[in-house]
Amino acid sequence: MTNFFDGIDKVAYDPDSTSDLAFRHYNPDEILLGKRMEDHLRFAVAYWHSFAWEGGDPFGGRTFDRPWYPQDSMEMARLKADVAFEMFDILGQPFFCFHDADVAPGGDSFPEYKRNLEEIVDYFGEKMEATGTRLLWGTANMFTHRRFMSGAATNPDPDVFAWCAATVKSCMDATQKLGGENYVLWGGREGYETLLNTDLVRERQQAGRFLQMVVDYKHKIGFKGQILIEPKPQEPSKHQYDFDVNTVYSFIKEFGLEGQVAMNIEQGHAILAGHSFEHELAMAAAFGLLGSIDMNRNDYQSGWDTDQFPNNVPEVALAYYEILKAGGFTTGGTNFDAKLRRQSLDAEDLIAGHVGAMDVCARGLKAAAAMLEDGGLEAARSARYAGWDGDVARDMLANGSLESITERVLAEGINPEPRSGQQERLENYVNRFV
Known part of the structure; x- marks a missing residue:
C-alpha cells in the first residue's frame, strides 16, 4: 500500500450526499x-x-x-x-x-x-x-x-x-x-x-x-x-x-x-x-x-x-x-x-x-x-420519412429512372409543399429528460 490516497475512502452511491466524493447518480446495480x-x-x-x-x-x-x-x-x-x-x-x-x-x-x-x-x-x-x-x-x-x-x-x-x-x-x-x-x-x-x-x-x-x-x-x-x-x-x-x-x-x-x-x-x-x-x-x-x-x-x-x-x-x-x-x-x-x-x-x-x-x-x-x-424521437423520425414506406416511393427508389419519374410528376401534377422538421419541438422533447 502507498500513502498517496491517505484519508480517501471508497466512493459509495449516496444520492443525498453533499460530498464531492460520493456518487449521487451512478448506482452500479440500478x-x-x-x-x-x-x-x-x-x-x-x-x-x-x-x-x-x-x-x-x-x-x-x-x-x-x-x-x-x-x-x-x-x-x-x-x-x-x-x-x-x-x-x-x-x-x-x-x-x-x-x-x-x-x-x-x-x-x-x-x-x-x-x-x-x-x-x-x-x-x-x-x-x-x-x-x-x-x-x-x-x-x-x-x-x-x-x-x-x-x-x-x-x-x-x-x-x-x-x-x-x-x-x-x-x-x-x-x-x-x-x-x-x-x-x-x-x-x-x-x-x-x-x-x-x-x-x-x-x-x-x-x-x-x-x-x-x-x-x-x-x-x-x-x-x-x-x-x-x-x-x-x-x-x-x-x-x-x-x-x-x-x-x-x-x-x-x-x-x-x-x-x-x-x-x-x-x-x-x-x-x-x-x-x-x-x-x-x-x-x-x-x-x-x-x-x-x-x-x-x-x-x-x-x-x-x-x-x-x-x-x-x-x-x-x-x-x-x-x-x-x-x-x-x-x-x-x-x-x-x-x-x-x-x-x-x-x-x-x-x-x-x-x-x-x-x-x-x-x-x-x-x-x-x-x-x-x-419512443418519442423514433416516432417523430418514422413519421418524417413515412412517405418512403409506400409502395410507389419504394418502387421509384428501386426501379425508377429520371425519365419515368418525370413522366409521373407530369401525369400526377406533383407539386410538393415543404414540411416542418420540428427541430424546436424535438429539442424541447429532449429537454424533458435531461
Missing part, C-alpha cells in the same frame, strides 16, 4: 433496459492522463509533484501501478486502459523496452487477479518519442515502420496476456505537416498494409477482442489520415478489412473534426463499426483538444442515446480519456474528477434510456 448500469457504461480509467501525465501544456512544464516521478525506472513504474490500482479500488470502476509508454520506461533499445513491458505486465496481472479490475484495451504510444516525428506506420523511413510493427506486436501480446477486451490503434502522427515533402499515396498504402498485419496477428494469436481505430482530425499534424468516422470507414473498405476493424470514438476528436459526438457515434453505428468510446470534453473557447472531464449532461445523453439505439457496448466501454487541469494538484482532485464524470455519464445514460423507452 437496472436500465434490463441491464445493470455498470454493465451499460463499462467505465475505464485512462492510465496516461491519470498517472503518466505531469501537468504540462504547450506553454509550461510539469506542475504535478507525484511520488513516482521521474518516470524512468521500473521501481517507479511499480510504484505508479500500486497507486493506480489503489485508485481503481476507491472508484470501483471495472476497467482501465493504457499505452505501453504510460506503464514502463522505454529504455535505450528495443530488447530493453520489451523486457520492461513484460515485467510490468506480469505485475499488472497479479494486481488484476487480486482486485478483479480488468483491461478494456491496450495500445502503443507511437507519437511521443522523436523517432515518430514523421509518423509511425506512415513514416518515410522503413526502419521506423519495422520498429512500430515490433512495438504493436509486443503491445498486442501484453493485451492478450492481461485479458484485454480490445486493442486500439491511434495514429497520433499518421498524417502530414506539409505536402511539399509528402507522398500521400505511399503513406496511405503503408498504413493500410500495417493494419492488415495487425488483423492477421490478431487471428494468429487467437485474440477475441476487437481491433479499434480511433479517428482524429488534427493536432499535432496539420492533417491526419484518420480524420473522422467517414474517412476511416473508406480506409477500412479500401484495404478489405470490413468486419475486422471497428472504431473507438472520442468526444474531443469529434469536435475537432467539426462534428458532434452523437454524429460520429451515429455514423459508426450506421456502418456497423461502433466499438468503444473515449469520454471527455473540449473547452469550446480554446479550439484544441483539452481532454477535460465531461460535465454536460445533455451532450452525454445524446451520445448514449446513439449507443443504446445501436444495441449498446459489447467488448467496448466508456474510457475517461480526461485529465485534471494543471492547477488541480491534489490526489483528491483525481478522485473527484472521475466521480463527477461517472455521475454525469450515469445521468446521461438514464435520460437516454428513458427517451428510448418513451
Whole structure:
C-alpha cells in the first residue's frame, strides 16, 4: 500500500450526499433496459492522463509533484501501478486502459523496452487477479518519442515502420496476456505537416498494409477482442489520415478489412473534426463499426483538444442515446480519456474528477434510456420519412429512372409543399429528460 490516497475512502452511491466524493447518480446495480448500469457504461480509467501525465501544456512544464516521478525506472513504474490500482479500488470502476509508454520506461533499445513491458505486465496481472479490475484495451504510444516525428506506420523511413510493427506486436501480446477486451490503434502522427515533402499515396498504402498485419496477428494469436481505430482530425499534424468516422470507414473498405476493424470514438476528436459526438457515434453505428468510446470534453473557447472531464449532461445523453439505439457496448466501454487541469494538484482532485464524470455519464445514460423507452424521437423520425414506406416511393427508389419519374410528376401534377422538421419541438422533447 502507498500513502498517496491517505484519508480517501471508497466512493459509495449516496444520492443525498453533499460530498464531492460520493456518487449521487451512478448506482452500479440500478437496472436500465434490463441491464445493470455498470454493465451499460463499462467505465475505464485512462492510465496516461491519470498517472503518466505531469501537468504540462504547450506553454509550461510539469506542475504535478507525484511520488513516482521521474518516470524512468521500473521501481517507479511499480510504484505508479500500486497507486493506480489503489485508485481503481476507491472508484470501483471495472476497467482501465493504457499505452505501453504510460506503464514502463522505454529504455535505450528495443530488447530493453520489451523486457520492461513484460515485467510490468506480469505485475499488472497479479494486481488484476487480486482486485478483479480488468483491461478494456491496450495500445502503443507511437507519437511521443522523436523517432515518430514523421509518423509511425506512415513514416518515410522503413526502419521506423519495422520498429512500430515490433512495438504493436509486443503491445498486442501484453493485451492478450492481461485479458484485454480490445486493442486500439491511434495514429497520433499518421498524417502530414506539409505536402511539399509528402507522398500521400505511399503513406496511405503503408498504413493500410500495417493494419492488415495487425488483423492477421490478431487471428494468429487467437485474440477475441476487437481491433479499434480511433479517428482524429488534427493536432499535432496539420492533417491526419484518420480524420473522422467517414474517412476511416473508406480506409477500412479500401484495404478489405470490413468486419475486422471497428472504431473507438472520442468526444474531443469529434469536435475537432467539426462534428458532434452523437454524429460520429451515429455514423459508426450506421456502418456497423461502433466499438468503444473515449469520454471527455473540449473547452469550446480554446479550439484544441483539452481532454477535460465531461460535465454536460445533455451532450452525454445524446451520445448514449446513439449507443443504446445501436444495441449498446459489447467488448467496448466508456474510457475517461480526461485529465485534471494543471492547477488541480491534489490526489483528491483525481478522485473527484472521475466521480463527477461517472455521475454525469450515469445521468446521461438514464435520460437516454428513458427517451428510448418513451419512443418519442423514433416516432417523430418514422413519421418524417413515412412517405418512403409506400409502395410507389419504394418502387421509384428501386426501379425508377429520371425519365419515368418525370413522366409521373407530369401525369400526377406533383407539386410538393415543404414540411416542418420540428427541430424546436424535438429539442424541447429532449429537454424533458435531461
